[in-house]
Amino acid sequence: MTKHETDFRNGVATPEVSRRAFIITAAAAGGGMVLGISSATEAQATNTTGYPGVQTKAPEFTNHISITPDNKVIVRATKMEIGNGVLTSIAMIATEELGCDWSTVSAEYVLPSRNLAENNVYSKTGVLAYFAGRSTGKEMMDQMLQAGASARERLKAAAAQKWNVPAGEIKAEKSMLIHEASGKKATYGEMAEAAAAVKLDKEPAPKPHSQWTFLTKTSQKRLNLPLILDGSAKYGIDIQVPGMVYATVRHVPSHGGRLKSYNFEAIKAMPGVRAVVVIDPDEKRAGLPGNAVAPMGFSATTNGPQAAVAVIADHYWQAKVALDLLPIEWDPGEGKQWTNTAKVYETIAAAAKDAGKGNIIRQIGDVDAALKDGKKVEAEFMTPYNDHFLMEPLNGTALVTADKVEVWVPTQHPQQAMYVTADETGVPPEKVTVYPTYVGMGCGRRIYGDDVRTVVAIAKKVQGTPVKVIWTREEMTRQGRYRDLAAASFTATLGPDGMPKAVDINQAATRSSGRNLSDTPYATNIPNFRVRTKVFNTNLMTGPFRGPMYTSNLFFLETFINQLAETAKIDAVEYRRKLLANYPDPGWVKVLDEVAQKANWGQSLPKGTAQGVAIGNWAMANTKEGAPVPNTGSTVAAIVMVEVSRRGQVSIPRVDIAMDLGTVMNQEGVRAQMEGGVIMGLSAGLLEEININNGAVVEGNLDTYRVLRQNDPLLPQEIHVHFGGNTNHERLSEAGEPPMGPPPAAFAHAYFKATGKWLTRQPLTKYMA
Amino acid sequence: MAFELKINGKQVSVDADPQTPLLWVLRDHLQMTGTKYGCGINQCGACTVTIDGQAARSCNIPAAQAVGRTIVTIEGLSPDRTHAVQKAWAELDVPQCGYCQAGQMMAAVGLLARNPNPTDADIDQAMNNLCRCGTYVRIRAAVKRAAELV
Known part of the structure; x- marks a missing residue:
């Protein structure tokens, strides 16, 4: 049954792919002010990757805040933007204490691999730290307010040192540091590099909610609005990786059933078709090393492997047409008792x-x-x-090699995605990089990581070649949670x-x-x-x-x-x-x-x-x-x-x-x-x-x-x-x-x-x- | 097989099976991913573009049928997000997850091209794209606002 799995007849080369090698296809988005949109969104619009899953290099103040020399503030969040506005909320919370000009603020994700490398500093609050909701929960509020306050005080301290005045006399507002007595002024960006190196004796306490001037007092539009307006926002399905091939998948229609047989010969000669791969639920999975725990767990009925067949082709449409014609026989298993x-x-x-x-x-x-x-x-x-019937069909792109995995996926929980990937591939979590994208709605459907498991289960069969897997609408509806x-x-x-x-x-x-x-x-x-x-x-x-x-x-x-x-x-x-x-x-x-x-x-x-x-x-x-x-x-x-x-x-x-x-x-x-x-x-x-x-x-x-x-x-x-x-x-x-x-x-x-x-x-x- | 398409004012050459739906030629062959896949059966409208000025669902049109015609996608609506529909969408803060909105905006463009002052009923008829986030009430208002801005 599996003899064709490695029948990769075109002998795809193994490209060296890194995140820097991304093909950026977004239409030029930046450049000047744009009519009809508040300036609040300009910073985000200048992010040319089209999605917040790649980290911009800039002086870093705290785990959550960077400020670039040209005065742009980047707020880093563990919560994925699924349409509920969490990324904007989190940036707003930090802005309250940082005292920066909102129009300079953009937001990026904190990759779960970074969190792991830094001893889970971002997820000390538990399983919901990386969950794409509850941005205004107390733990997240406290974290982001503190991050803003800590960065602000560092900026003041750096200015105080440079101007030789007491930090207490410096005002920080609208991204400007001002010492009125001497008339000295600087932007946050000008002071960023020095400030990022400042060590404070004591972290400042955030102000009481009653003194807020931004949160609860203003309303802001979502940061990624401009990217949505011109189609440059990148969802998982839009990710392009050099050398990428496409797959589409069919899981056993009766949930929990098994694959009996399929006939690759019937589609082997179709245009663009490269291989058929099988996901076998009975194959032993690697599990997680040491004390690692998947935040949403692993179980057979949430994110355990399901029997499936995927066709890999040069293009999605070729894979889809071929899979529709692939003869497959299934064993419905226990499900057959539910006749209607x-x-x-x-x-x-x-x-x-x-x-x-x-x-x-x-x-x-x-x-x-x-x-x-x-x-x-x-x-x-x-x-x-x-069914959730989310507008963006389940999808993901993965590049699996013997000792490293990269995954690009629209997910509600990238930390879970990282651990699912480790379990499915046997590559340890610290060698797994998950790049979350914008997400075409979540509602709970993209939290278990079952989609990620399917993606990497397919990609691991064609190691060295990046594969983008896209569910058809029908497949997504029939394989719901x-x-x-x-x-x-x-x-x-x-x-x-x-x-x-x-x-x-x-x-x-x-x-x-x-x-x-x-x-x-x-x-x-x-x-x-x-x-x-x-x-x-x-x-x-x-x-x-x-x-x-x-x-x-x-x-x-x-x-x-x-x-x-x-x-x-x-x-x-x-x-x-x-x-x-x-x-x-x-x-x-x-x-x-x-x-x-x-x-x-x-x-x-x-x-x-x-x-x-x-x-x-x-x-x-x-x-x-x-x-x-x-x-x-x-x-x-x-x-x-x-x-x-x-x-x-x-x-x-x-x-x-x-x-x-x-x-x-x-x-x-x-x-x-x-x-x-x-x-x-x-x-x-x-x-x-x-x-x-x-x-x-x-x-x-x-x-x-x-x-x-x-x-x-x-x-x-x-x-x-x-x-x-x-x-x-x-x-x-x-x-x-x-x-x-x-x-x-x-x-x-x-x-x-x-x-x-x-x-x-x-x-x-x-x-x- | 290579053929040419006119997209957003440019002639582009595509090497693909001409029976491939226009949607997948745009997305996979031309890396123009603003046009989205939603249902693949001509229902949800996420893949809407305009062809010769009319809204069309690109998942259901073989690329061959678009040869020699003028195709506009979300990427070509304006160079700087200043098309009346984009401005109205921004002003009314329509999108949530945003995935369907390229199709919604292109459907609005098609509607306004043939009906500059649509009624609620006209909008409901022409704008039957799916939005799972439920932004419909704002979409209706934004189409009317765009009609004023044109």
Whole structure:
């Protein structure tokens, strides 16, 4: 079966490739000011590589900051730009303390190999240090504020020495060092080289948040905006390495299955075809040396090797055409028991109903006793597998030699990518260089490094030749790490006041998580409350989907709360205010009040038009008992207006969303995340479903997988983002995942009010009348 | 087999199978990677360029069909990001991850060429490119802004 693997008939030469040898194809981007773009983005636009994965040589102050002699500031970050603006956020944080002119700032990645060589100095905070989110988390804030302050004080000290004046008399602002008494002035760049060598007796303390003048006071556009505008931003798929060949890959359609056979002879003579290579999951992997640990771990169902066949050719299109014609036989393995989606749904629904056998993750009072009397409300819910459907197909480029590996990849976690590469190739981590690129969205799909494993597993078969591997859209959709499949069965009894006496929740899902079920603040005002969970899996692999289990659990809980409110004939916003009356985090009610007021909740609407509401939090902390910790995470509430025409045509005239992130650092950045999260959340909840057929995924491309688009009748016509719910608590919480949660439940509520029908299964459109 | 294409005002020679989709000729043979691969089946619009002024999805057009015609890609929209569509996109801060935006902008260019004052309905019809980040509301506003700037 593997005899053709080394049949590299064109005898590709082994080029010496280094990162300096990159072919730079970007159109000339720099040169002068550009109309229509704030000058804030000029520094980044002059980076001619088109991506931040190559380090500029310049005097280095701290691990995170360099300043060039021509007065450009380079901020180095461990977080990859996946569209959420993290690279811009991190540069902003350093700018606050550095006191530099924002228009001189650009950002680069800190390669994980550098971190390793410097004894993990950049990832002392753990597995999230290299995760492409949470740029405003406390650890990252503290690190970057300190970096800015430390660099600033060095600049002052260098100027003080040169001018022979006390450092305390020097002002540092807008990239200028100024000593007013003597009239001396210098740019940061002029003082950079001397300053970088300064040793301070003591590192300065960053100022209190209340004294910030840049963060929270201004909004900035993303640094890489100019590169996007002219097509010069380099994503992984755009990387060119001299001597590179192309591959495309097919993994076993039934996840976990095996390759039986393939026939290279059928495609061997096709134009450009060089080889077929096989990925064998049963071949022993190298593991990691010594104490090395992959931050996201290794496991068979996240990033373990999958059976696959790849065609290598001179060009991508040749490889793709040949792979389509390559006869391949697969053994579906255990997956074949999942003959169709209906069987999967029946099984998981039964698991959710199977009360008493689940793992109790939260228990208050005596639920069984309290369920015996009172008005009973019952409901069953389900959310299907969804694919991330990221715009940039999975891809990566790798050059493997006997003692060294280089990988260029759009990843959410390059440190994980480095360790996966070491495991797959047997080359030790310190000889692996991962160059992260811009990323055509992440959402959790590019975190495990399964894509990187496939890329290097192919490249290691053609050592010495760089290979760019590109998944077809169909392949990417069928080899997802899908949103978790989940089902839940809810029972409640209401007291005479209409409020819940008892709520009993039994949930089954492909991942064990009670977020937004067991940790709901509502439980502070529900005397009897219990959540039990079970794990159920098919052969399909799952992963984080912009908030693991968040979009499922929150849909279940919030739809049920709306059902209780409607049953009790109490306004759903008021019902939540009552449930939250004992909860000490004021953000929840503040966010509800803000969105209700701004959306004109309760307004009189024509027949067939209604508003629905939902609220949730990602990713608040829990106590040991599973209770929520007040003033943590990001609380988001949405009101969705639904219009159902007489002919049954459904549309969404307006969505209002409000949030409490504590403090908002970059308002326009948050607004963009909120708008996008509403769209992606509604798309997932209303439209998307991955189906299974004998263990294999049915959907492959946009002809079968519906994703919200500009011309979709369900695209919200207006999205209004409101900031008045923020409590100004000292935390600066995240904005990417939170808006994904509430919109589908708010939609289902509005749809009920417009039609009298509850939608309890996603995708919601499938169950509309 | 070698053939010539006129791209962004320049004649370029390409040595490729003329049945190769224009998208892959641009990306692999000419290293013009601003035009993106998204779906490969004429649906998502990430690969949009203009051919003789009209928006066209390059994943679905054999390069041979583009011979003798005027092709414009994102790289050729303006030398300095000052095309009305680029200015509008910057002003409204449209992109998030940015991957689809070259296609979105080229679709807008094609739309505005034949309809200088598009309505919401016109925009929704012509701009049905996929954006997974969900920038649609801004895209619609940016097309209108570009119409003012032209």
